[in-house]
Every structure is written in C-alpha cells, then in structure tokens.
Amino acid sequence: MLTQVPQPLVYxxxxxxxxxxxxxxxxxxxLLGEFVRGVAALSGCELSQLYLLDATHTRLGMNAECLNGILQPREATSLPADYNGEQLLQFALCQNRVLCLAELSGSLHETSFLPTLATPWQSLLCVPLVNRQKAVEGLLLCASRQRVDLHGFAESLGQLGSFVLGQLQLLQRLRRPTEVTTVAPLSVPNASGYGLIGKSAAMRQTYLLISKVLHSGYTVLLRGETGTGKEVVARAIHECGPRRSxxxxxxxxxxxxxxLLESELFGYRKGAFTGADRDRAGLFDAANGGTLLLDEIGDMPLSLQAKLLRVLQEGEIRPLGCNDTHKIDVRIIAATHRDLSVLVSEGKFREDLYYRLAQFPIELPALRQRDGDILDLARHFADKACAYLNRDPVQWxxxxxxxLCSYAFPGNVRELKALVERAILLCDGDELQVEHFALRLDAHPKEHNLDLRKQLEQVERNLLLKCLRKNRGNQTLAARELGLPRRTLLYRLGRLNINLGDLDA
Structure with a gap:
C-alpha cells in the first residue's frame, strides 16, 4: 500500500x-478540520477538500477545506447548495472509482469546484470514501499546483477517510439529546419473543404457543390476515428450534x-416429461433436515393435497418419473389467510389433510388487535430503512x-412497513412528521356485530390508552387528567383488560 509513496517509513x-x-x-x-489538514500534510498538496452526502444521499456538499495549510471558513451562503453538476466529482462518487489526473491545466475537465489562484492547478486526486457497509458516503480531494503522481496516496488516504466517517458517526450519536436515546430500546426485539417485535397481550400469547411447539416435530398451521407476518413467524420457529443449522x-x-408445483416440490427424474433433460431434486429434498414453509396452502390443488398428506403421514416422497420412494426428514409449516374449514365444507380442501395440518394451529393477531405494538414496529422498520439507506436514524x-395509532391498518404489518419506508424516503430532515405518511383515516375494520355497549367500550378503551401513553403509564397523572379517582381508573383498566405492560413507555 505504501510502496508508491516517497519515503514509505516516514509516511x-x-x-x-x-x-x-x-x-x-x-x-x-x-474532526473534519483536522482530517483535511492532515491529508494536505500527508500528500504534500496545497489543497485538500472533503465532500459528504447529506442524510438523504441526494446532495453532495463540501464539509471541510484546507488551502495552503489554513482551514477555510465554512460559510453556507458562499458555497453551492450541492455539487451534483460537477462531472469529475460525480464520476468518482457514482462509479466508486479513484480519479487521478496529473496534467489538469491542459485537460478539458471542468474544475470550478477548485479555488481560483494565480497559478493553475496541475494535479488532482479524488478518492471515494466508504462506510462500514461499503457504501460511498463522500469524496476526499487533493490538488497541487505541481505535476505530481498522487495515485500512490489513494489507498491509505481512503482508509483514513473511512476511519473518519466512523468517528464522525460515533460523535454524532454521543451528542444526541438524552430523550432520543431513551426511546431507542423500544425498537429492540423482545428477548422472549423469538426475535419478533411486540409486547402486547396478543403477541405474548403467540410467543407462548411457539414455545409449546418449538422443539417438537409437529406440523404447525399459521393462520391470520394478509400481512400479519406468517412467514416471519415461521422463520422464527425454524431459527430458534433444533433445525436452525x-x-x-x-x-x-x-x-x-x-x-409445475408438483415438480417443484417433489422433483423429477430425467425423461419424466418433455424438457426434463436431467434429474432435479425438489424442495422436499432441498429442505431435508430443515423446515419447509408451504405458504397459501389453501390454494394447493386437490390432486397435490393427497400427495402432501402421504408426505405428512409416511415421511416419504416419490419424484416425478421415478418408481421408488425415499424417506425425508422435513418439518412442514403451513400458512394461509383463508378459513380452511370453510374450504373443506365447500369441497375445495381435503378434510383429512386439514386435520393433519391443523395439528397445532397458531392464529396470528391483526395489527389493530396488538395494542401498543404499532409504535415498536414503526421504530423498528424506520431503523432498518435508515440502515439500508446509510443515513442517520430519524426521530419521531x-x-x-x-x-399512526389512529389508523386501522387493513394491510397489517406489511402495510405499516411500506408506509414507514416511504416516509423515510420522503423525510429530508431528521424527524418524521404527519405529512410524510399517506394514511386513509377512513379505513376502519369492518365490525358487523358491535352493539352500542361494545362500541362505547371501544371508545373508552382508546381514550384510556391514549391518556396513559401521554403520561408514560403514570396512573395517577392519567386519572387526574381524566377527572377520575385513581381507584376508578384501575377498575376501568381491569374491566377493559388493559395491561400497562403493553403501553409504549
């Protein structure tokens, strides 16, 4: 790395x-000032500049500059809003390639981003700076008024720049307000929830059911509305169970x-049908020793249901075009958003397969039934989206x-995830606002059998939960705000089955 620099040991x-x-x-x-000053000293260049992308990764701005050993003042009014029009900078940024020019004055390249001096600039080095996720976060630029080969400095200065990016992120985290750091643990998965997000009573019941079947070989049937996370739960059962490897x-x-589904599941032998020019193992064989999730099991054709029943009962399969069967050891988890018992009564699903699959059913709750989990999930998805986009975490x-809490989420967790990811893309600052979300507030769950008493209970429940969240679970303050004796509040909480552990702290 240092063989191309003068005096490698000194360097x-x-x-x-x-x-x-x-x-x-x-x-x-x-940190940034000392960095550009040090880069100028290491490279022997009269000029060093640092450009960084903003939080949205759409604008490139100059963050530090050292000219002739002196740090230049950073006056926002005297700098361009962004450098997206500079072709040399954008080439190095978008292509993630080191750019080294030794005869700058004789070239046709536009260099308006360099300070105008009496002596023209001759040599230029532009190095992309990457973070720990190997994503480009900015550029380091060195320029000299002499014709010198700067390429030998590229690798070492790039590593120094990546170190500075990590230090900058660390310093920003340390200087955040205390109240921001106190809400961060809310996005951490529940330690007893098998990596799943949620502390509501409905999710704790789900965790209990998972614990009962986790270390057994019984078939699990996951039921629930579309978007409730059936595949996520199935993966949790696999990764926390004995088949995780x-x-x-x-x-x-x-x-x-x-x-095609039959050949996909059971595999086939060469010559089994037109186009079968080789043997191919099916998904049952691929999952041998592990777990196979059959999603939307209610849409499986009747003829295949009989073959699946034999797999469940005998633990053996026969590929297409083969006369022999062989044993497999696969844990099958089935998932559906449809009522299989209704399909059985309509003759669209085999009754014997239904009872075999429903050996251990788990009903996943809709998001509107998971009091307090919306905020935990929203923060979790926001943190993941920010990490994916390589931007700092946002506040709420x-x-x-x-x-968010006033929305019914007919699409459940999947809809919440999509809404939060879209909001992160729309957010140019560091705080999510109402305008970043496009919610249909008239979309409420259809409840056909609610009488007046139940509707009033639902209104009272929502009011109590909102007041408790506002007062961070303090029952005395909540009772005072509601104009109730504390004993009356406790009675109403018990009558409405409101668990304080489900509240967002």
Missing part, C-alpha cells in the same frame, strides 16, 4: 500519527400451476406517532 509513521490524533477529536467540526425454504402454493414527532 507510515505520519499516517499512524494521523489515526491517533483523529481518534481524540472531541466534536465533528474539529439446516435449510429454511419457502414455497408459495399459489405461485405455480398444478403441474408526537403528531406522527398519534397519526
């Missing part, structure tokens, strides 16, 4: 000194026609949280 000692000095920086501004395979039974306004 290595100076580079190590830069790493040591930058690690002691107390704030972001000092083997394969977890998912097959949607509604995604293939009958003939109280109005945005209340906005």
């Amino acid at each position: 290595a000692e100076a580079l190590l000194g830069q790493f040591t000095g930058l690690s002691r920086a107390a704030d972001g501004a000092a 083997k394969a977890f395979i998912v097959q949607n039974c509604a995604a293939f026609p009958e003939s 306004s109280d109005a945005a949280l209340d906005h």
Whole structure:
C-alpha cells in the first residue's frame, strides 16, 4: 500500500500519527478540520477538500477545506447548495472509482469546484470514501499546483477517510439529546419473543404457543390476515428450534400451476416429461433436515393435497418419473389467510389433510388487535430503512406517532412497513412528521356485530390508552387528567383488560 509513496517509513509513521490524533477529536467540526489538514500534510498538496452526502444521499456538499495549510471558513451562503453538476466529482462518487489526473491545466475537465489562484492547478486526486457497509458516503480531494503522481496516496488516504466517517458517526450519536436515546430500546426485539417485535397481550400469547411447539416435530398451521407476518413467524420457529443449522425454504402454493408445483416440490427424474433433460431434486429434498414453509396452502390443488398428506403421514416422497420412494426428514409449516374449514365444507380442501395440518394451529393477531405494538414496529422498520439507506436514524414527532395509532391498518404489518419506508424516503430532515405518511383515516375494520355497549367500550378503551401513553403509564397523572379517582381508573383498566405492560413507555 505504501510502496508508491516517497519515503514509505516516514509516511507510515505520519499516517499512524494521523489515526491517533483523529481518534481524540472531541466534536465533528474539529474532526473534519483536522482530517483535511492532515491529508494536505500527508500528500504534500496545497489543497485538500472533503465532500459528504447529506442524510438523504441526494446532495453532495463540501464539509471541510484546507488551502495552503489554513482551514477555510465554512460559510453556507458562499458555497453551492450541492455539487451534483460537477462531472469529475460525480464520476468518482457514482462509479466508486479513484480519479487521478496529473496534467489538469491542459485537460478539458471542468474544475470550478477548485479555488481560483494565480497559478493553475496541475494535479488532482479524488478518492471515494466508504462506510462500514461499503457504501460511498463522500469524496476526499487533493490538488497541487505541481505535476505530481498522487495515485500512490489513494489507498491509505481512503482508509483514513473511512476511519473518519466512523468517528464522525460515533460523535454524532454521543451528542444526541438524552430523550432520543431513551426511546431507542423500544425498537429492540423482545428477548422472549423469538426475535419478533411486540409486547402486547396478543403477541405474548403467540410467543407462548411457539414455545409449546418449538422443539417438537409437529406440523404447525399459521393462520391470520394478509400481512400479519406468517412467514416471519415461521422463520422464527425454524431459527430458534433444533433445525436452525439446516435449510429454511419457502414455497408459495399459489405461485405455480398444478403441474409445475408438483415438480417443484417433489422433483423429477430425467425423461419424466418433455424438457426434463436431467434429474432435479425438489424442495422436499432441498429442505431435508430443515423446515419447509408451504405458504397459501389453501390454494394447493386437490390432486397435490393427497400427495402432501402421504408426505405428512409416511415421511416419504416419490419424484416425478421415478418408481421408488425415499424417506425425508422435513418439518412442514403451513400458512394461509383463508378459513380452511370453510374450504373443506365447500369441497375445495381435503378434510383429512386439514386435520393433519391443523395439528397445532397458531392464529396470528391483526395489527389493530396488538395494542401498543404499532409504535415498536414503526421504530423498528424506520431503523432498518435508515440502515439500508446509510443515513442517520430519524426521530419521531408526537403528531406522527398519534397519526399512526389512529389508523386501522387493513394491510397489517406489511402495510405499516411500506408506509414507514416511504416516509423515510420522503423525510429530508431528521424527524418524521404527519405529512410524510399517506394514511386513509377512513379505513376502519369492518365490525358487523358491535352493539352500542361494545362500541362505547371501544371508545373508552382508546381514550384510556391514549391518556396513559401521554403520561408514560403514570396512573395517577392519567386519572387526574381524566377527572377520575385513581381507584376508578384501575377498575376501568381491569374491566377493559388493559395491561400497562403493553403501553409504549
């Protein structure tokens, strides 16, 4: 790495000194200033500049500049809003390639981003800076008024720049307000929830059922509305169970026609049908020793249901075009949003297969039934989206949280995830607001059998939950705000089955 720089040993000692000095920086501004000053000294260039992408990764701005050993003032009014029009900078940024030019004055490249001096700039080095996820976060630029080969500095300066990016992120986290860090643990999965998000009574019941069947070989039938996370629960059962070291395979039974689904599941031998030019193992064989999730099992054709029943009863399969059967050891988890008992009564699903699959059913609750989980899930999805986009975590306004809690989420967790990811893309700042969410507030669950008493109980329940969340679970303050004696509040909480552990702290 240092063979192409002059005096490699001296340079290595100076580079190590830069790493040591930058690690002691107390704030972001000092860190970036010392960085560009050190880069100028290491490369011997009169100019060094640091460009960083903003939180949305759409604008490139200059964050620090050192000219002739002096840090230049960062006056926002004197700098361009972004450098997206600079072709040299955008080439290095978008292509993630080091750019080195040794005869800059004689080229046709536009260099308006360099300071205008009496002596023209001759040499330029532009190095992309990547974070720990190997995503480009910015650019380091060095320029000299002499014709020199700067390419030998690229790798070492790039590593120094990546170190600075990590230090900058660390300093920003340390300087965040205390109230922001106190809500962060809410997005951490429940330790007893098998990696699943949620502390509501409905989810605790789900965790209990999972614990009962986790270490057995019984077939599990996951039921619930579309978007409730059936595949996520199936994966949790696999990864927390004794088969975690083997394969977890998912097959949607509604995604293939009958003939293709059979060959996909059971495999085939060469010559079994036109186009079968080789043997091919099916998904049952691929999942041997592990878990196979049959999603949308209610859409499986009747003829295949008989073959699946034999797999469940005998633990053996026969590939297409083969006369012999062989044993497999696969745990089957089935999932559906349809009522299989209704399909049985309509003759669309085999009754014997239904009772075999429903050996251990788990009904996943709809999101509207999971009091308090919406906020935990929203923060979790927001953190994941920010990590994917390589931007700092965002904060949540109280109005945005209340906005989410007032929505019925007919699409359940899947809809919530999509809404949060879209909001992160729309958010240019560091706080999510109501306008970042496009919610249909008239979309409420259809309840045909609610009488007046039940409707009033639902209104009272929502009011109590909102007041308790506002007061962070403090029953005395909540009772005072509601104008109730504390004993009356406790009675109403018990009558409505409201568990304080389900509240968002």
